[in-house]
Each structure stands twice: as C-alpha cells, then as structure tokens.
Amino acid sequence: MKKKTWFAILAALLFMGATYAQGPVKNIVLVHGAFADGSGWEAVYKILKAKGYNVSVVGNPNTGLADDVAATHRVLDRQSGPALLVGHSYGGAIITEAGNHPKVAGLFYIAAFVPDANETLLKLLQSGPPAPNSGILPPDEHGYIWYDVKKYHSGFCADLPKEQAEFLADSQIPVSASVFGSSFANPAWKSKPSWYIVATEDQTIPPDAERFMAKRAGAKVTEIKASHLVFMSKPKAVSDVIETAVAAISK
Template identity: 55%
Template sequence: MKTTSLKEQMNRYFMFAVLLFSFLFATANSNAQSANSAPIKNVVLVHGAFADGSGWKALYEVLTKKGYHVSIVQNPLSSLEDDVAATNVVLDRQDGPTVLVGHSWGGAVITQAGNHPKVAALVYVAAFQPDNGESALQWLQTAPPAPENGVLPPDDKGIVYYDQAKFHAGFCADISKEEADFMYASQGAFYAKGFVTPITKAAWRDKPAYAVVATNDKSIDPSIQRAMYKRSNTKVTEVKGSHVVFMSQPEAVAKVVIAASKNSKS
C-alpha cells in the first residue's frame, strides 16, 4: 500500500486552502457588487417657493407604493442657508445612499445641499440649477417672463409672493382650481434674499444629475431649464406639464427618480 508523504499532504492542504480562499473571495466580491448595484431606496423631496411640502403627496404615493422610503423637507424659505440646513437635517436621518429631488427654487437648495455625503444622485424637477458663484435670479432673468407669470416684487419685509389672480394659470395650470387654491393658501413666505444668494459648491459637478423639463412651464421658461441642464450634461426628460409637473404627472416624474436610483452608485 502506497503511503502519502508529508510533503504531498502539505501540498494538498495548501491547494485546498488556495481554492477555498479563492471561492470565499469571489463570493464576497460578488455580494459587494450586488450591494453596490442595488437600487437606492431613500428619496428626499425638497419643495420650492410659493409652495410647501404638501405638494409632493402624489409623487410620494407613487414612490412609496414602489418600495421607496420617501422623506419630505419643509423649507423655511427664509434664506438659501436655512433651506440647506433644513435639508441636511433630513439627509442626516437617512439610513444610506439617497436620491435628492428639488423643484423650482428647491433646485438651488439641492445644488448646495447635495454635497451631503449620503446624496448619491440629484433630480431637478422644473428647477434651478446654478453653478458656483451663480444665483437662481441670474438664471430667471435670462428669458422674459411669460404673460401668465405672477411673481411679484418683494414687499417691505423682503418677502416675494405670487399674484393670486395669476397663480392657477401661471404656476399650476394643469391641476384643478381647488388644488390650486389650497396650494396658494399653504405656500410659505419666500424671502427674496434666497434668490440672490450664490451657490458656493455645486453638487452636480461631482454627482450624477437628472432633470425633468416641464414643457408648458410659465414660471421658469422651459428654455431656461434646457440651457441649465445642457450646460451641466444633466440627463433630461421632457414632460408635458406646468411648473408643478410633479403634481400633474407624478408617474412620469417618478420614472426619472427611479432611473436615478437604479443608475447611481449606492
């Protein structure tokens, strides 16, 4: 009977150990890749001026039914810094990578707040997207306002309101009058200084950005939206809708948010 030498036994143990290590490494690497490619499930929504967080309800419902964890920021609208701080409070509470979504003025907010380490992607919904040193107002002034636009000059307290007589046609023409009336009544007091405050670090320069252009927008001209998003190489989806396209076309906007969650690194 042939006996196995100590050297042969050692060689066999060594080969077994190598194979086992290779298997374990491959399994761990595969699991890590699967985790990294898993869709992001956290979404934070940031409203703009002349609105509040309640306007996100339709989009919230679409996304939560699809398994997303959705949080809504209530911007104080008192300054860019205050709105960024309010957004960061919500981002701090997320349990992992997050898609940060901003509408209108909220686009300026997410451009600054998007530098938060938990933000994996940005979604601009008919929103401002300034660069470093730029303000939202600079972009608003690059095209003449539509006749329906009802943004009023700041009052004696520095607060900007929307003309009630033009609110439905100029801000949210494709939702019902009842919804428009509630939206007008629930809007926050937007301080004009936010509009003129420049961005110090534009997050879209470092993180993937997606955008919805509202083609019937009477508050931020679609040409302004296209120019901003083209400059930044943002992935754009055009949707027929008013400035509140996220209310009138929540399924279409949800598709863009979902694309951002699936295509961005978690």
C-alpha cells in the same frame, strides 16, 4: 492630538462619504420650492413608497438659502445609506448646495433652478426673457416674495383643477428675497450625476431656460407636457423618471 491621528480621522470620514455613494439606493429625499410646501409631494410620495422606497419630504422654511439647506441636511442626516436628492423649482437651488452632503448619490431637478458656481438666481432669471404669465411679485415690506393669487392657476399650475389651485394659492409659503442674491461656491452637480425634468408648459420658469440649465449641468433630460407643478399634475410620469435615476446610481 497628533498629526497622524488627524490624518486617520480625515481618511475615515472620506471613506464614509465615498461608501454612501455606492450600492443600492433606497432613500429618496424630496425638496419643495417657493410658494408651496411639502404636502404637494403626496402623490409622488405614495407611488414611490408603494414601490418599496424610503421617501422623506423636507419642510424647508423658505427663509433663506442657508436655512433651507440646513433643513435639507437634517433630513439627509437621518438617512441610513445613500440617497437621491430631488428638488422642484427653488428646491433645485437648495439641492445644488445641499447635494454636497456625503449621503447624496445623485441629484434630480424638476422644473428647477440649477445655478452654476458664483451665480445667483437673480442672474439666472435675468439671463433670458421672463415667462409671460409668471405671477412672481416684488418683495413685500418684510422682504418676502409671494406669487400673485390671481395668476397662481394660469402661471403656476394650469393643469390642476381650479379649486385645488385656489387652495394652493391661499396656503402658499412665500420665499425670502435674499435667496435670489445668494451665490453658490461649489455646485453639487459638478461632482455628482444629475437628472432633469423639463415642464414644457411651464409659465413660471421658461422651458428654454430649464433646457439650458439642464444641458449646462450635463443632466439626463426628460420632457413632460405639464405646468410648473408637474410633479403634482403628472405624479406617475415624474415617479417613473425618478425610479430610472435611482436604478442608474444603484449600479
């Protein structure tokens, strides 16, 4: 193929990527984190759907960063136009990588990790004092990390009913320990607008760590008094802020 033809194809692809980040945004893609699954987004999903948004939930397997990014890309590929990509907890690491997808117009972090270039989640966790009530356990014999069921309610979702917390603990999806050693070559937040919700009562990721990561990324910050699962305990408040972000990137 002639060199001019290659240049023409490249220019067309770049133009397509640029157009995805312009115009009204009606697509919202939600990415869960570790020790949970996509069903936790149900209340936020219903609120946003009722407002007329096209909402998709990624069922990432938590088997490794590359796998989880690939799962997110498959959902993004299905979007007809630009999307706001939303990630909770470890989902923040996923969207930091997956957010380079050309259909992503903005990033929205909820009590989430926001790694920098060449930084690992392990380094982030070790950069400050741990949350005193965190139930994150060491890797098991299969190389997966679970959340201590005895601490799941108090450490992960203290503002949810006890019975709901017990079910979430017993149905949790562990995360591959490998994700904590993965680094990020090109964080999407360096080139795309971002928002961050700090969960001020978080006992899994310390609120001060959330504030640090949000500030470093230049994210627009909203603080909500809630546990780590803020999107489940305060779905209306979270949905309102998501709508604010959608409005901002739709201008």
